Amino acid sequence: xxxxxxxxxxxxxxxxxxxxxxxVARENGIYIPTLCYHPRTKKxxxxxxxxxxxxxxxxxxxxxxxxxxxxxxxxxYTKKIIETRKMIVELYLASGKHDCxxxxxxxxxxxxxxxxxxxxxxxxxxxSDKGYVTDSSSPMIIRDMNKCIHCYRCIVGCNDLVVNxxxxxxxxxxxxxxxxxxxxxxxxxxxxxxxxxxxLCPTGALTEKKAAGKESNRDTVKVRTTCPYCGVGCQxxxxxxxxxILKVTGVEAAKPNYGSLxxxxxxxxxxxxxxxxxxxxxxxxxxxLVEVSWDExxxxxxxxxxxxxxxxxxxxxxxxxxxxxxxxxxxxxxxxMRGVIGTNNVDHCART
Amino acid sequence: xxxxxxxxxxxxxxxxxxxALKKTLSMRPEExxxxxxxxxxxxxxxxxxxxxxxxxxxxxxxxxxxxxxxxADEGEPGTFKDxxxxxxxxxxxxxxxxxxxxxxxxxxxxxxxxxxxxxxAKFLPKAIDEAVRxxxxxxxxxxxxxxxxxxxxRGAGSYVCGEETALIESxxxxxxxxxxxxxxxxxxxxxxxxxxxxxxxxxxxxxxxIQNGPDAFKAASSTGRGxxxxxxxxxxxxxxxxxxxxxxxxxxxxxxxxxxxxKGGKELKAVIPGGLSTPILRxxxxxxxxxxxxxxxxxxxxxxGGIIVMDETVSIPRVAQKAARFYAHExxxxxxxxxxxxxxxxxxxxxxxxxxGEQDDLDQVMRLCRYIxxxxxxxxxxxxxxxxxxxxxxxxxEFEALLENR
Numbered sequence: 001x002x003x004x005x006x007x008x009x010x011x012x013x014x015x016x017x018x019x020x021x022x023x024v025a026r027e028n029g030i031y032i033p034t035l036c037y038h039p040r041t042k043k044x045x046x047x048x049x050x051x052x053x054x055x056x057x058x059x060x061x062x063x064x065x066x067x068x069x070x071x072x073x074x075x076x077y078t079k080k081i082i083e084t085r086k087m088i089v090e091l092y093l094a095s096g097k098h099d100c101x102x103x104x105x106x107x108x109x110x111x112x113x114x115x116x117x118x119x120x121x122x123x124x125x126x127x128s129d130k131g132y133v134t135d136s137s138s139p140m141i142i143r144d145m146n147k148c149i150h151c152y153r154c155i156v157g158c159n160d161l162v163v164n165x166x167x168x169x170x171x172x173x174x175x176x177x178x179x180x181x182x183x184x185x186x187x188x189x190x191x192x193x194x195x196x197x198x199x200l201c202p203t204g205a206l207t208e209k210k211a212a213g214k215e216s217n218r219d220t221v222k223v224r225t226t227c228p229y230c231g232v233g234c235q236x237x238x239x240x241x242x243x244x245i246l247k248v249t250g251v252e253a254a255k256p257n258y259g260s261l262x263x264x265x266x267x268x269x270x271x272x273x274x275x276x277x278x279x280x281x282x283x284x285x286x287x288x289l290v291e292v293s294w295d296e297x298x299x300x301x302x303x304x305x306x307x308x309x310x311x312x313x314x315x316x317x318x319x320x321x322x323x324x325x326x327x328x329x330x331x332x333x334x335x336x337m338r339g340v341i342g343t344n345n346v347d348h349c350a351r352t
Numbered sequence: 353x354x355x356x357x358x359x360x361x362x363x364x365x366x367x368x369x370x371x372a373l374k375k376t377l378s379m380r381p382e383e384x385x386x387x388x389x390x391x392x393x394x395x396x397x398x399x400x401x402x403x404x405x406x407x408x409x410x411x412x413x414x415x416x417x418x419x420x421x422x423x424a425d426e427g428e429p430g431t432f433k434d435x436x437x438x439x440x441x442x443x444x445x446x447x448x449x450x451x452x453x454x455x456x457x458x459x460x461x462x463x464x465x466x467x468x469x470x471x472x473a474k475f476l477p478k479a480i481d482e483a484v485r486x487x488x489x490x491x492x493x494x495x496x497x498x499x500x501x502x503x504x505x506r507g508a509g510s511y512v513c514g515e516e517t518a519l520i521e522s523x524x525x526x527x528x529x530x531x532x533x534x535x536x537x538x539x540x541x542x543x544x545x546x547x548x549x550x551x552x553x554x555x556x557x558x559x560x561x562i563q564n565g566p567d568a569f570k571a572a573s574s575t576g577r578g579x580x581x582x583x584x585x586x587x588x589x590x591x592x593x594x595x596x597x598x599x600x601x602x603x604x605x606x607x608x609x610x611x612x613x614x615k616g617g618k619e620l621k622a623v624i625p626g627g628l629s630t631p632i633l634r635x636x637x638x639x640x641x642x643x644x645x646x647x648x649x650x651x652x653x654x655x656x657g658g659i660i661v662m663d664e665t666v667s668i669p670r671v672a673q674k675a676a677r678f679y680a681h682e683x684x685x686x687x688x689x690x691x692x693x694x695x696x697x698x699x700x701x702x703x704x705x706x707x708x709g710e711q712d713d714l715d716q717v718m719r720l721c722r723y724i725x726x727x728x729x730x731x732x733x734x735x736x737x738x739x740x741x742x743x744x745x746x747x748x749x750e751f752e753a754l755l756e757n758r
Contacts, residue, residue, distance in 0.1 A: 043532070045532045045687070045729060046686060046687050046688065046729075047687070047688045048687055048688055048689050048727050048728065048729075049688075051727055058726070059725070059726030059727065060726050060727050062532075065532050066534075067534075080723070080726075083719075083722075083723055084689070084723040084726075084727045087689070087693070087719065087720065087723040087724075088688050088689055088692070088727075091688065091689070091692035091693060091696060092688065092692065094692075094696065095692050095695070095696075124712075124716060124719075125696055125700075125716060126699065126700070126703075126710075128695070128696075128699060149688070150685070150686075150688065150691065169527070169685070169686075171685070172510070172527075172682075172683065172684050172685045173680055173681060173682065173683040173684070173685045173691060173694070173695065174680060174683070174685065174691055174692065174694070174695035175685070176684075176685030176686075176691060
């Protein structure tokens with residue numbers, strides 16, 4: 001790729017041709033605030049917070065979308081730029097319900113961050129209420145469109161990243177809002193509850209229902225682990241406080257899922273602290289299930305399987321692999337069946 | 353209203369019986385483009401972009417698909433020129449489109465018709481059928497081997513769809529929201545193909561240019577630049593209507609001679625010269641030549657040529673309020689400064705006019721106008737901020753009186 005040279009705020013910088021101005025600036029430690037930009041949903045040009053001035057081009061340009069060009073002279077910090085950013089953030093703060101103390105996203109909100117960086121204590125504009133009713137119809141997601149900043153990230157995520165194609169921007173002007181299908185409540189829509197939209201939302205417009213009221217951004221430890229549900233090995237963060245998982249998020253910059261998860265990986269963590277969870281093997285003795293040690297359980301199983309094989313032949317036994325185990329584990333299951341038991345009866349839970 | 357004629361082509365429409373098309377087909381495409389470039393024709397929809405230059409952004413001598421779109425989404429308040437051409441001389445438009453298509457190598461054209469123009473949607477296809485029947489459109493036009501087709505697409509009633517990239521989105525069946533640029537329609541337009549978009553009146557200038565030559569077109573204006581211009585004059589005048597005058601005619605002449613002066617012998621107060629989105633002029637500023645450059649020099653625009661005349665009884669804050677309501681209603685909502693900003697301007701002006709304004713409301717409206725300007729995805733940001741800022745700048749005492757007398 002061609003190397004180009006451009007000037008940002010008086011610094012001569014090298015860049016790759018076609019690279020966005022925002023990415024050149026960030027690589028070189030030049031701060032440009034953003035709201036609608038996300039590395040996975042890429043250029044959006046909706047919030048206009050990342051505006052910069054480019055000599056020779058009219059008006060202001062959005063740095064997330066404009067490609068760097070050789071010889072470009074860019075300013076990221078003029079009065080017009082700062083005042084434009086402040087105006088936009090103050091407009092956001094004045095419209096809708098951005099009440100930080102009661103917001104689930106408090107502490108993890110990009111609008112809050114940008115407002116602080118710009119030194120905005122209070123919006124200079126009169127407060128106006130958008131008047132949307134909170135949509136709690138989905139079993140896992142709470143949607144409060146009063147806090148939506150129309151960044152389009154959830155829309156790109158739903159349509160282009162996970163390709164569930166449930167949500168889109170509906171209506172227009174200040175009545176524009178994210179709609180599910182043809183403006184159904186989320187719980188009645190074709191949403192499969194993967195939570196991609198929640199992961200991408202920069203504010204408290206989309207939050208996890210199960211984490212509501214638990215202050216999941218405060219005093220929690222983020223534990224990185226691998227999702228236990230299937231062999232894909234999605235990377236997840238468990239947000240843990242006092243041995244309780246408050247919520248799960250995808251790890252953005254890691255293979256194989258880059259932040260995306262399915263309904264089970266993102267929301268199916270209740271089993272960890274469930275009273276019904278099996279923590280040790282059970283063997284039925286005198287008609288009752290009794291807790292035993294692993295050694296006893298394995299010895300019992302091996303003895304019984306050998307007995308069945310002797311009495312009825314190896315083909316009387318079948319091994320069913322599990323979708324939640326890795327390929328390596330399933331390979332060993334096959335080895336156990338073919339090499340030890342001596343049968344070709346091996347299958348998979350998703351097919352039986 | 354006069355019954356529409358769509359028949360009788362051979363009898364000739366006002367300007368030509370497709371004589372310019374016949375001449376065009378005897379020329380090479382680049383010769384046609386060169387004539388249009390030399391004529392200095394500038395986009396008549398409002399932008400005033402040189403047509404010849406726009407044609408050069410398209411791939412030259414390409415065998416790939418190029419689309420031609422006629423922007424007939426006439427939505428600018430105070431403008432009613434396109435509909436008259438389509439009603440009374442649709443063949444002038446069709447001829448202009450075929451000539452442009454021949455010059456740039458387009459095979460398929462679309463007329464994107466304003467949703468509210470239902471009656472035109474009924475007979476425009478009839479005019480197209482007529483042209484096809486006469487061999488002036490469709491396969492192998494007049495035996496030249498050149499083929500071109502036109503389809504009429506009816507919009508659904510959105511002001512922003514007059515913006516060319518929003519129009520293209522809408523034509524593709526998507527919500528009419530402008531695209532980020534670059535890339536521009538000249539390289540990535542309809543369905544990602546190079547696309548040329550012109551206003552109805554821009555296309556309608558082309559047959560004259562081809563038939564009479566670029567110099568005759570220039571000579572038709574009073575400044576030697578830019579032919580004639582259709583002015584839609586509305587408001588407090590004795591004879592509101594559509595007038596064709598040389599480009600560069602003075603605004604005073606248009607108001608007092610063409611439109612017969614102010615109704616009821618009242619005093620003139622202000623004029624919006626080129627559709628609602630152009631900055632207002634005071635009564636003492638009307639000795640101005642109505643052309644792109646002169647109006648730009650006095651910080652307003654020729655725009656679409658929709659002249660809105662207001663007499664002494666008009667309250668400018670009420671005009672600003674009505675304008676703000678319109679823009680807040682028509683903002684597509686896609687980018688933050690426009691969506692939130694137009695709604696806020698409307699809120700502030702509403703409460704000012706209703707006698708409930710706060711002391712710094714006027715400064716806040718000016719602040720919004722200053723920074724919405726230049727920060728939006730499309731020119732809508734300019735369209736809302738420039739005229740409202742001009743109304744406040746030129747009639748500030750009226751706004752201040754609202755705050756004092758609350």
